[in-house]
Amino acid sequence: MTTATVVKRAYTEQETAAYIGMSRSFLRQSRMEGHRKNRTVAPPFIKIGRTVRYLKEDLDAWLEGHVKRNHLSEGGLNHA
Template structure:
């Protein structure tokens, strides 16, 4: 799927872009940042559609903790 040049991505495109499943995106929208160890990416509602702004996704990815060793995340995956 080619997302180059697109500003707003669908759920399917977003899942592929960030390398996560659609179920992760759905669950994170429902729970917000409460239960998940990985914070939810920001999204917008346009009518009944959920969309993700590519610039926001890039910022969200940059904000995630970078690890050099698995022990930095508490030893669990």
């Protein structure tokens, strides 16, 4: 008998926090407050009824958008 492996596409808040290395409170605050100056923008999320979920492809794109392309000592910051 073959067992199929299910790859999860939508993560809970707790799973998302662990996946991106941020706190659950960061996710909650950024969802409620939206984008604020000098704050890290939260990853996109979806709501199904009262349930909040984060899609893996959105999280991967969000993480990729925060990658520093240059070392700080190589001159200037690369803002994503």
